[in-house]
Every structure is written in structure tokens, then in C-alpha cells.
């Protein structure tokens with residue numbers, strides 16, 4: 001008997017546009033056009049978001065590191081950071097020698113809790129690193145007001161959130177710097193890829209230099225005036241990302257459709273809490289997620305195991321980054337701990353059908369009540 005059709009966790013929608021752009025990149029993206037798609041990608045993202053500057057990068061992790069370096073974070077500085085994320089968020093701070101100070105999340109959005117941010121501020125605090133978790137916008141009004149009060153920089157880890165909005169403004173337009181990912185599981189993909197965006201001219205100049213080995217040619221051709229990094233994106237990769245970014249509204253619609261299929265089926269199920277956008281936000285629902293109110297980590301993991309047996313790929317909540325060996329756990333983060341134990345992100349690959357969502361939902365309900 002053949003195994004049941006795979007229901008993947010994530011994966012892109014690839015149309016003829018992506019194929020055409022990549023072929024164009026292969027055929028024409030060299031010689032005088034070596035950075036043509038990169039420049040077009042940067043412009044497309046900036047135009048879409050309504051920001052001034054973009055630097056496309058090899059991935060979002062290096063864009064976040066670039067953001068931290070550009071803001072001058074260094075040893076002795078503290079950066080208040082959500083405890084719930086993929087570790088790239090925290091390691092991008094660690095790379096600079098600064099200390100991430102982990103704080104808890106809001107149980108309804110899984111984004112950083114502004115009150116917890118306020119309580120974690122010390123004279124060493126230099127910046128706030130927030131994440132628009134799984135495409136759900138963080139509470140930007142509160143975060144920006146705290147940042148203003150204490151003169152802190154704000155970095156938005158907007159990795160999965162292209163197309164999400166907070167009070168009618170796109171995520172990635174609020175902080176001093178924001179970074180998006182085009183990694184293969186995101187809403188717009190290029191395999192690996194990312195972009196740093198900012199409205200600040202000076203930060204853009206500094207980030208551009210840092211991202212291209214500090215090369216200025218000031219004293220001679222190939223002269224470099226600061227320790228920099230080779231963080232720029234490949235033109236061919238940018239060609240694929242560009243096609244996806246040009247389709248972003250269509251991709252958001254697709255993700256929101258998948259979310260609404262889940263919502264219809266799971267909304268009244270006791271024991272399942274759906275993580276929803278706030279009334280004033282638009283989530284891109286990159287990874288539709290739920291919280292199992294009465295389940296332990298072991299019971300949640302049993303459900304994920306059952307899913308795998310049926311060829312359904314879902315993800316557990318992230319572990320607390322504050323517990324990783326290189327980190328310090330300064331504040332209790334009980335909500336992060338509970339989400340880590342009992343959270344699930346459901347499959348939302350672009351190729352999913354309503355029947356797939358129905359199958360996943362039925363199995364989930366059965367398991368939750370088993």
C-alpha cells in the first residue's frame with residue numbers, strides 16, 4: 001500500500017513568472033547586468049513597503065547581524081529580545097558581543113510582550129529586537145513608545161511577515177531597521193535570501209558598506225575602510241525573490257485562505273486556541289498556529305507523531321532561546337515555556353487544498369479529544 005499523500009508544512013507557489021525571471025537571470029544576469037535583479041528586488045520591496053532603502057542579502061540571519069552591527073551594538077550592550085523565535089533572532093545579537101535579554105510573549109499573538117520589555121530595561125539597554133511571529137504583527141505602538149521614552153533602537157525581525165500589516169502600515173516599516181527572509185519556508189521564497197530595509201539614510205550607507213566588505217575604493221581600487229562582510233544576495237537568487245515579491249498580495253491571499261479553512265473547522269473546538277490577528281492588524285498567516293490548552297509537551301508530541309504517521313508535517317513551538325547553552329536566562333518566561341510545550345504550527349504550504357486542511361483538522365480534533 002502506498003503511503004498517504006504528503007501534506008507539507010511549507011513550500012512556495014511557483015508560477016511561470018518565477019521560471020521566466022530565473023531563466024532571464026541565467027541568460028542575462030551577468031556582465032553589465034550582474035546586479036540587475038538584485039536592484040529590481042530591492043526596489044520592489046521598498047515600493048511595496050513604502051520605505052526608502054533596501055539591501056538584499058544572502059539570508060535574513062545575516063541581514064539581522066548587519067542590522068545589529070550597523071546600529072553599533074557591541075560587548076556590554078543589552079538588547080531586549082523575545083524568548084520565542086528561531087534562534088537566528090538571538091544569535092544575530094550574540095555575534096556582536098552584545099547580550100540578548102530574553103523576555104516573555106503575549107499568549108494571544110506569540111509576539112514580545114511590551115510590559116515585559118519595559119521591566120527588562122537597564123542602563124545598558126540599547127535596543128529592542130522584536131519578531132512578527134509567524135506573520136502576526138507585534139504591538140508596535142507600545143514598543144515604539146517604550147523605545148522613544150528610553151532612547152532605544154528598534155530592530156524588527158520581520159522574517160516571515162512580508163505582507164502583514166499593523167494599523168494599516170506594513171510590518172518592516174516601524175523600526176530603525178527591519179529584516180525579511182526569503183528562505184524556502186517563508187511566504188515569498190528564493191531558497192535562501194533576505195533583505196534589510198530602513199528609512200534612515202545614514203544607517204543605509206553604513207549597512208551597504210558593511211554588507212560589501214567595507215569596500216570604498218577610497219585610497220585605491222579594492223580599498224576597504226572598515227571590517228565588513230560578504231553578505232549580499234546572488235543576482236540569480238534575487239531573480240526568483242523578485243518574481244515572488246511581485247506576487248506578494250496573491251500569496252498573502254493564499255495563506256489567509258488556508259488559515260480560514262482551518263478557522264472554520266477549529267474555531268469551536270474545546271481545548272484548541274487559534275492564534276489570530278488582532279482586529280487592527282492583518283496577519284499574513286505564514287504559519288497558522290494553535291495552542292493546545294490542556295495538553296502537556298508529551299501529549300502534543302504524540303499528536304505530531306500521529307501526524308507524521310499520516311504524512312502530515314507540522315511543527316512544535318520553538319524552545320526558549322534563553323535556555324540555550326550560550327545564553328543567560330534572566331527573567332522567567334512562562335508563556336514562552338507553555339507555547340513551546342503545547343504550541344503547534346499547522347501545515348500551510350501553498351499547494352494545500354481545502355481537502356488537505358479538512359484531513360489535518362479532523363485528525364487534530366480526533367487526537368485532541370482522544
Ligand SMILES: Cc1ncc(COP(=O)(O)O)c(C=O)c1O
Pocket residue numbers: 059060061062085086088089131157159160180181182183192193194
Ligand atoms: C523569526 C526568524 N528570524 C530569522 C530567520 C532567519 O532567516 P534566514 O533563514 O533567511 O536566515 C527566520 C527563518 O526561519 C525566522 O523565522
